[in-house]
Amino acid sequence: DxxxxxxxxxxxxxxxxxxxxxxxxxxxxxxxxxxxxxxxxxxxxxxxxxxxxxGISWTSVVMIAAMIPMGLALQKTGTAQVVSNGLVNALGSIHPVLLLGGIFLVTTVFSQTINNSATAVLMAPIAITAAVSMGVSPAPFMIVVAISASTAFLTPVGTTTNAMVLGAGGYKFMDYVKVGGPLLLLIFVSSMLLVPMIWPFEI
CATH class of the missing domain: 1.10.287 (Helix Hairpins)
Known part of the structure; x- marks a missing residue:
């Protein structure tokens, strides 16, 4: 038929x-x-x-509503700034690639709960300051911030899209980690290898 x-x-x-x-x-x-x-x-x-x-997934609605103030709290209280600055101080004097990886990981962590645009806005000035203090080009750091701010697929609250399919698909928190973990690792390794090649540290 x-x-x-x-x-x-x-x-x-x-x-x-x-x-x-x-x-x-x-x-x-x-x-x-x-x-x-x-x-x-x-x-x-x-x-x-x-x-x-x-058909509305009220679990997703409540979860999104609860995570918005959490993300704002991280920014308003200065917690995000303290964590980021600590990473820069710890890795910045060793090697640019280590700092690049640190910036990637911190940005990724924030992007799991904070809006990706807000995460990029938060991390961009930190990345630029770190690059300038090391005397290297900020270009690779900014690219890494842009990439890692878009890796919000480890949690159901990373993006509204993840939350929307949570209830409909009957997924659990660990389902996102199982699928997103290997993908995040692939993106991390690729970024550490390719970004410095395309956007060198040298000014």
């Missing part, structure tokens, strides 16, 4: 295209665009409101 598209199927496809356009053109913030499209889907009967409500 061949499945036939119903009028609601076309509405769903059109809404998906609308969602993509709203995000690409940045007509509305992402959250507003999502609410608009979700409203269209429910009001047109593609998905009943009761079913949509039951």
């Amino acid at each position: 061949v499945d036939v598209l119903t009028p609601k199927s076309y509405i769903a496809i059109g809404t998906l295209i609308l969602m993509i356009l709203l995000l690409v053109l940045e007509i509305f913030p992402g959250a507003i665009a999502a609410l608009i499209c979700a409203g269209i889907i429910m009001l047109t009967g593609c998905v009943p409101i009761s079913k949509a409500y039951k």
Whole structure:
């Protein structure tokens, strides 16, 4: 049997295209665009409101809401700054590659709980200061910050995407570690080998 598209199927496809356009053109913030499209889907009967409500992963919602203030606390209390500065002081005098690896690891740790953009903003000035104090180019350090700030896949709260699939997929915390751990190791080793080659330490 061949499945036939119903009028609601076309509405769903059109809404998906609308969602993509709203995000690409940045007509509305992402959250507003999502609410608009979700409203269209429910009001047109593609998905009943009761079913949509039951489909919400409240575990993910609560988890995200709880982690936001935790991330802010790390920044506001200066904890993140102290940890980062301690790493720079410990490794900066040994070798640039060791400091590069340290910056990568600290940024990765922060990115598991703090928004990746906030993590990059937090670590970028520290990386630049460390590079200048060592008399080397800040370019490799900035690239490593950009890469490691995007490695938030070790925990279900690293990004909203991870949290959204937590309840729906029935995943556990360790599932993210099992999949994300080897991937993170691969990215770390690749970064330590390739970044200094493409962006040398020499000014």
